[in-house]
Amino acid sequence: MDKRLMWATVAVVVAVLALIGRLAWVQVVWGPALAEQAHEQRARVYVEPARRGEITDRSGTPMAYTMQARSLTVSPDLLRKELREQDFNEMRAAGATEGVSEEEVARRLDDSVEKTLREMADQIPEMIAASSSDDAETPGAADPDDRDSDEKDPERNSDRDDKSDRDNKDKDSEKKGSEKDDEASGEVDPDEILDKLHADTHYEVLVRNVDPDVATEIAARFHGVAADHQDVRQYPNGAVGDNVVGRVSMDGQGQFGLEASADATLTGINGRTTEDVSTDGQVIPGTLRDAVPAEDGESVSLTLDLELQTYVQQLLEQAKANSGAKSAEAVVLDAHTAEILAMANTGTIDPNGDVEKQVEQGKDFENPTISAPFEPGSVAKIMTAAAAIEEGETTPDEVHQVPGTIDMAGVTVRDAWDHGTVPYTTTGIFGKSSNVGTLMLAQRVGEDRFADYLNRFGIGQPTGVELPNESAGLLPTREQWSGGTFANLPIGQGMSVTALQMAGVFQALANGGERVEPRIIREVTGPDGQVREQEAPATTRVVSPETARTVIDMFRAVTQEDPSGNQQGTGANGAIEGYQTSGKTGTAQKIDPDTGAYSMSDYWITFGGVAPADDPRYVIAVMVDDPDRGVEPGGSGGQSAAPIYRDIGSWLLNRDNVPLSKPMEGRLVLQAG
Template sequence: MPRKSATTQRSQQHGEPARGPHTAPAPQKQITGKRAYWLGIAFLAVAALLIGRLFWVQVIIGDDLREQANDQRSRTYVDRARRGEIVDRDGNKMAYTMQARSLTVSPVQLRSELKEQQELQMRVDGLSNEDIAAQVDARVEDVLRTMANEIPGMIGDGEVVSDTPANTATAEPTTKVGQVSAKEILDKLHADSSYEVLVRNVDPDVAARVAETFHGIAADHQDIRQYPNGAVGENIIGKVSMDGQGQFGLEASRDADLTGIDGRSTEDVSAGGQSIPGSLRDVVPAVGGSRIELTIDLDLQTYVQQALEQAKANSLAKEAQAVVLDAHTGEVLAMANTDAINPNGDIEQQIKKGKDFENPSVSHPFEPGSVAKVITAAAAIDQGLTDPFEVHQVPGSIDMAGITVRDAWEHGVMPYTTAGIFGKSSNVGTLQLAQRLGEERYADYLNRFGIGQSTGIELPNESSGLLPVLEQWSGGTFANLPIGQGMSWTALQMASVYQALANDGERIQPRIIASITGPDGEPIPQEEPEHTRVVSEQAARTTVDMFRSAFQEDPAGINNGTAQGNTLEGYQFSGKTGTAQKVNPDTGAYSQSAYWITFAGIAPANDPRFVVAVMLDEPQRGVLHGGSGGQSAAPVFKQIAGWLLNRENVPLSPPAEPYRLQGE
C-alpha cells in the first residue's frame, strides 16, 4: 500500500480536501465576493435613483402632477342661465327664451380619434401595416360622409336629392333639411379647427340622439330667443345676438338684468368619457335673468304700428312715428315707427329693403313746427299776459331783428283772439305773444318743458334734441323758436310737452318699464320718475281747453281750426297741427318743398286720459285712403285716440261752446 505524503496527511487531519500534486488553487471565493460587492453598489445606486425620483415626483412636482391628473379626468360643465322674459303691461310675452341645443364638434380631434379607431379595427381584422396605411384615410372619410348625410335626416325630414351612395369615399353628401345641408356639415367636419357648430336650434331630445349615435358630436346647450309678435314692438325690444347678448333696444340696455348668472359643476370622467359616480362637486346652480314688465299695451302697439304703415303708404311719406302716453303717469303705452324689422325673418333681406332695429321715436329728432306753439301759449297764460278771449291785431307779417316772418296765408291786419291765433296757427300772432314774454322768460319755459334735454327714459340711444343756449341766440333765433323752427324734438319729447299740460301742468318723466322682478320672484326697486311743475294748474287747464279750437268747424270759415274734420262725435279733442320746413342739405337753407308734418293732441280734452304725438316725414299727400285727409297728421291722431276711447269705454264729453277765433 503506498505511503501518504506528509502534506496529504496534514490536510486530511485538518479536514481540507486533498489536492493533486500538480493542481493550482481556484480563486472562487475572491471572484464571488467581488461580484456581490459590485452588485450591491449597483443596487444601492438604482435604489438611490428610484428614491430620488420618487422624492422628485411626490415632493417636488407632486402638486403639479396631481393638478394635471385632475385636469385630465375632470370636466367642468356650464349650466346656462335662462334669459329673463320681457312682457307688456298685461303680461303678454314680447320676448322669451326657449331651450335648444347646438350640435358641435372638434374636427381636428374627431379625425384623429376616428383614425385611431379605424387602425385598431383593421389590426383586429388581421390587416397588414401596409394595408392599414393604404386604407385608413378612406375609411375615416367614409365615416365623415356618413355623418354628414345622416345628421340632417335625424334632425328633420331629410330630402335625398341624389341616389349616390353615402358610404364610400367618393360619394357626395346629398341630404338637406331646411337651411342645413350635408355638404355644409361635411365642410365643417373637414375644417382645420378645434371647434365648429354643425347645426343650431336643435330639439334637445333629437340632439341627444345624434350625440349618442356619432362619436365626437356634442349637444351643447343653446337658448333660442323668441319674439312671438314679429316686428310689433321690435323698435323697443331689440334683439340678441347668436351668442345671447343684447344688441338693440331693451335687450341691449337691460342686458345685465335679463342675462342672469350661469351655473357650474365639476365631475370626473373615465378615459372612455363615462362619468365617475360620486365625483360631482363644486355645484353652483344657475340663476335666471329678471323679468321685465313694460308699460306698453301690446294691442295698442299693434294697432298704432298698423296705422302708421297705412299712413305712410297712403301719403307716400319716407317714415312715420307715433308715441302714446298715459296723461297722468307719463307711462309709454305705445311707441311705434314704420319699417320696424321682424327678428324672425331674413334679417339681411329686410335690411336691404330699408328696415332696421332703430327706434327713431327717441333717437331721431326733428323740427316740430307749429306743434311747439303750445309752449308760447301756456307760458303767456301762466304769466297772466293774455287769456283765450283777448283780441289781437295781427298783421300778415312781422319783422324781428331783421327777420321777416309771415303767416301761411295772405291777410291784412286781422282781429284774432288768443284762441284764434293758435286755432288758426298764426305765426305772427304767436311771435307777438312771445315778445310779451321776452327771450329770458321764454327760454325758462323751454327748460321747464324739457326741451333740449333727454327725458331719461329707459331706452338706449336717446337724443336730447337740439336747443341753442340763450347766450348763443342770434337776432333771428327768437323769430324761429316760438313757431317751432330752429330747434329739434323727438316724438317722445313732443308727447311729453303735451303730457305736462294734460296733467294739470306737471311734467312726469316718461317711463317704459313698469317693474322688474328678480329670479327669486321679488320685485327689484326702480327709481321714481321725476316730477316737474311747468305751469300752474289753472294755466294748464286753460291752455288745454283753448286748444280745442284747432278742431273747430265753421261753415262760414271764420271760427274753423287747422284740424277741422278730425273730431270724434261725442268727445272733445285738444291739440295742434304742425308743419316744419326741413333744411336743404345742399344749400343749408330751409327747403320750400320738404316738410315734417306733425300733430300732438290730448283725448278727451275735458278729462285727459291719453296723449298722442305723430310725425310724418315728407308726405306727398294725405294720410287717408287714396291720399285724402289733407296735408296733416291729425287723421292719424283721430284714429289712435278713437280706438283707445272706444276700447276703454271712456265716458262721452259734455257739450262745450266753441271758441270765438276772430273778433269784430
C-alpha cells in the same frame, strides 16, 4: 467569481438607487405639476346657462322669450384622433396589426375614420329630418318653460375648457348682416357637416336649433358629438314693437332696444359644475364638485299696450303708403302717469324674417321716436301759449290786431297765408296757427322767461326713458341766442325734438301742468316671482293747474269746424265724433342741404293732442316725414297729421269705453267781429 458578483451587486444597488432617486424626483419635484396636469385633463367644467328673462306688454302678453334648444358641436381634430385610437385598439385586439406594415395600418385607419365621419355626416341630417316629420313643431321649438337645458351628456369628449376660443369660432361663423341662426331642419347639408368634421379646429357647430331630445339622441349615438345648450330667443309678434324690444345676437347679448339697455337685468348669472371624465369621455362617479346653481334673469313688463301698438304701426304704414311720405311715427302716453302705451314707427324690422333682406329694403332696428329729432313747427306754439297765460300776459278771449307780417331784430316773419290786419283772439291766434300773433305774445313774455319755460317743458333734454340711443334734441342755450333766435323758437323753428319729447309737452298740460318723465318699464319680476320696486319717475311743475286747464281748453279751437271758415281751426279733420279734442297742428320746413336754408318743398308734418279734452286720458304725438299728399286713403286729408291723431284717439276711446264728452256750449271765438 466573487469579484464579478461584487460588481453585479454594485450595479444592482446603483440601479436601485437610480430608480429610487428617479421616483423621488418624479414624486417630489415633478409630482405636483403632473398631478395638476392630470387633473386638468380629467376635469370638465359644465356651464349651466341662466335663462334670459321674458319681455311682456302691460297685460302680460309675451313680446320676447327664450325657448329651449341644442347646438350639435364637436372638436374635429380631437374627434379624429380619438376615433383613430379606438380603431387601432380594436385592430390590435383582433390581431389585425400582426404582420402588417405601419403604412398599411395607417391606410386602414384613415379609411375607417373617414367611413365613420361620412356615416355621421349622412345620419345626423336624417335623424333631424325624421324628427321634423314626426313632430309638428319646428326643431328647437320646445316648451319655453323646459328647464332641462343643462343636462350633461356623458358622451361629451370635445374639449370645452377653451371658452374664449369657442366663442370666437362661433362668432366667426355668423353670417354678417343678418346674424340669423341656422335652423335645424330636414335640409341640413351632409356635405357641410362633413367639411366641419374635417376641419383642423378645436370647435365646430354642426347644427343649431336642434330639438333637445333629438340632440341628446344624436350625441349618445355618435362619439365626440355634444348637445350644447342653446337659447333661442323668440319674438312672437314679429315687427310689432320690435323698435322698442330690439333683439339679441347669436351669443345671447342684447343688440338693440330694451334687449340692449336692460341686458344686465334680463341676462342672469350662469351656473357651473365640475366633474372628472375618463379617457373615453365617461363621467367618473363621485367627482361632482364646485356646483354653483344658475340665477335666471329677471322678466320685464313694459307699459306698452300690444293691441294698441299693433294698431298704430299698421295705421302708420298705411299713412306712409297713402301719403308717399319717407316715414311716419307716433307716441301714445297715459296723460297722467306718462307711461308709454305705444311707440311706433314705420320700417321696423321683423326679427323672425330675413334681416339682411329687410335692411336692403330700408328697414332697421332703430327707434326714431327717441333717436331722430325734428323741428316741431307750429306744434311748439302750445308752449308759447302756456307761458303767456301763466305769466298773465294775455287771456283766451283777448282780441289782438294781427298784421300779416312782423319784424323781430331784422327778421321778417309772415303767416302761412296772406292777410291784412285781422282781429284774432288769443284762442284764434293758436287755432289759426298765426306765426305773427304767436310772436306778438312771445314778445310780451320776453326771452328770459320764455327760455325758462322751454327748459321746464324738457326741450333740449333727454326724457330719461329706459331705452338706448335717446337724443336730447337741440335747443341753443340762452347765451347762444342771437337776434333772430327769438323770431324762430316761439313758432317751433330753430329747435328740434323727438316724438317722445313732443308728447311730453302735451302730457304736462294734460296732467294739470306737471310733466312726468315717461316710462317704458312697468315692473321687473325676479325668477322667484318677487316684483322689484321701480324708482318713481321725476316730475317737473311747468305751469299751474289753472293755466294747464285754460290752455287745453283754448286748443280745442284747433279741431273746431265752422262752415264759414272764420271760426275753424287748422286741424278740423282731427276731431273725434262725440268727444272734445284738443291739439295742435304743425308744418315744419326742413333744411335744404344744398343751400343751408329752409326748404320750400320738404316738410315735417306734426300733430300733438289730448283725448278727450274735457277729461284727458291719452296724449298722442304724430310726425309724418315729407308727405307728397294726405295721409288718408287716396292721399286725401290734406297735408296734416291730424287724421292719424283722430284715428288713434277714436280707436282708444272706443276700445276702452270712455264716456262721451259733454257737448261744448257754443263755439270758441277765433276771429272777432
